[in-house]
Amino acid sequence: GAVVSQHPSWVICKSGTSVKIECRSLDFQATTMFWYRQFPKQSLMLMATSNEGSKATYEQGVEKDKFLINHASLTLSTLTVTSAHPEDSSFYICSATVAGEYTGELFFGEGSRLTVL
């Protein structure tokens, strides 16, 4: 149980276009989902916390108008990278906690590798 799926797993886009990444909890409800960014050989940097039905909470330095997060249901959160530029190329990973469980365990998606040309 507790499977998180991300889509797409990789995407290549042209500079200036927008890209949407989906994060789904397949067999549980996720009140809270987290979005991370990971550069090669670096750690996971939290970008934002996504709560179902409310606005996302962004970490300092993350542009909310650049990285749009929507968490419209208990099983789906989306991250849209707007007007993407080559410096936005990265590995984006989501994670979720199981609604009603307070163990602290995070379940991660497979990650989405974005390459902006």
Add this chain to the structure above:
Amino acid sequence: GENVEQHPSTLSVQEGDSAVIKCTYSDSASNYFPWYKQELGKRPQLIIDIRSNVGEKKDQRIAVTLNKTAKHFSLHITETQPEDSAVYFCAASFNSGGSNYKLTFGKGTLLTVNP
């Protein structure tokens, strides 16, 4: 906010030897400390975690120790195998209730186990 330091950044051991990775945290309120293993291009996988009310936890070849006074915790892997080679991340978070566990990750340790 929380700051997590992890050492070493790279670690190379011979198969069968032990590996130790150490982390320190800054926020004394942190009460949950997981360790994740991440293989290249894949998602992080939880391998063990410990809470602030426990000083040590063991799961087969993997153990974690926590020193709340010194604010540091360590991962111990015994009898290492080549398949243990990966990047390991420590993390710390505080949770007062609810499902909002905001983890702060260390920078990671690249572990290489040589056959």
